[in-house]
Amino acid sequence: MLDIKWIRKHQEEVKEAALNKGVDCPLDELLQVDEKKRELLQQVDQQRTDRNRVSAHIAQLIAQKKWEEAEVLKEEVRRHNQQLLLDVEELGKLEERFKWLMLTVPNLASPETPIGATDQENVVLKVVGAPTEFVFEARDHMQIGEDLDLFDFPRGVKVAGSRNYYLRGFGLHLHRAVQQLAIDLLNDRGFTVMDVPLMVREETLIHAAFFPAGKDQTYELPDDKWLVGTSEGPLVSYYAGEIVELSQGPIRLAAVSNCFRKEAGSAGRDVRGLYRVHQFAKVEQVILCESDLDAAELLLNQITRNAEDILEMLELPYRVVAVCTGDMGAKNYKQFDIETWMPSRQAYGETHSSSSLLDFQARRSGLRYRDQNGELRYCYTLNNTAVATPRILIPLLENHQQADGSIYIPKALRPYMRGLSAIPAK
Secondary structure, three states: OOOHHHHHHOHHHHHHHHHHHOOOOOHHHHHHHHHHHHHHHHHHHHHHHHHHHHHHHHHHHHHOOOHHHHHHHHHHHHHHHHHHHHHHHHHHHHHHHHHHHHHOOOOOOOOOOOOOOOHHHOEEEEEEOOOOOOOOOOOOHHHHHHHHOOEEHHHHHHHHOOOOOEEOOHHHHHHHHHHHHHHHHHHHOOOEEEOOOOEEOHHHHHHOOOOOOOHHHOOEEOOOEEEOOOOHHHHHHHHOOOEEOOOOOOEEEEEEEEEEOOOOOOOOOOOOOOOOOOEEEEEEEEEEEOOOHHHHHHHHHHHHHHHHHHHHHOOOOEEEEEOOOOOOOOOOOEEEEEEEEEHHHOEEEEEEEEEEOOOHHHHHHOOEEEOOOOOEEEOEEEEEEEEEEOOOHHHHHHHOEOOOOOEEOOHHHHHHHOOOOEEOOO
């Protein structure tokens, strides 16, 4: 979240950010509640001061055995206490409303972020590799999966409902192989790799700024538990409420996890195949660093580069785009998407996302560090999808299909596929 003191002084910038991101932010109500809360807090403090003053006077009168005067003042103390109870109750209501309204305020967007309403207005920054061309009739990933018995959608739907699937045989092996490739790369680059909780408290997703806006995409369980849509939440909250040590450099965390999303509001969009499913897996990168814009920019490029390196190891053509205001998350300050060429779509499809959030998550999470002067500051946080599967299987299978029906396995994946150079045709 943003600092309320900053919000008071920069109301127009907040309104502009909300407008550009398409976020419903009742800023005027927030400022009104904030003002009432501060006024009432002063009133409560004054009531307590007055009550304590009268109580001290009563003690003096009792010491002087002026019983009647003391009794009169006791009635005044009772009135102060009654008013205090009413004011404290009202203050609690205002505080709760204030907290909720603060959660609706979006992050600002960086000056470099394109202004736009949809992904059609994202800006292509670079293109790596050329779209794959075939001298034979190419199949889409669903046909490949059926021909090679890699996954089973009909039985997935039978067992779990729409947009569910089974991975079988080489389909599972590819799914696991790309994850391990990503884990090994991140481990070699200084990330602490974790297995994280998949059922988390609501406050964890509030801390990571997925709630309240993302509740409609999240599966709720009993006992204040929610299934994660990405391990970003558990990773950001790992140090929640703590003062972390950054004198030796940024903290680099990564996790491999299953992820769950309702995909609410996506009816009719990418309903066929592995692109938009309810259960998937991700290897996620999260970085905590000092509150320095230049350092955050450098780290954003680094984690994006990690994802690019994985795609290049998978020998896939891709492009990097600067995400526009209307397509980026409300919590993000700056965002890049990496889109991989998917022959069946004759288009690039999003497979990775990199974001810099400045201190937006850290303020919600209470993530702080001490600077060189010993002063407490909020960390900056960044995140990136190193790989998401089974979505990555779409370009992997489609781009690497061969005329004989087999699937070429990139050299970097072969150690994780028992040395196989290809999935054989059937």
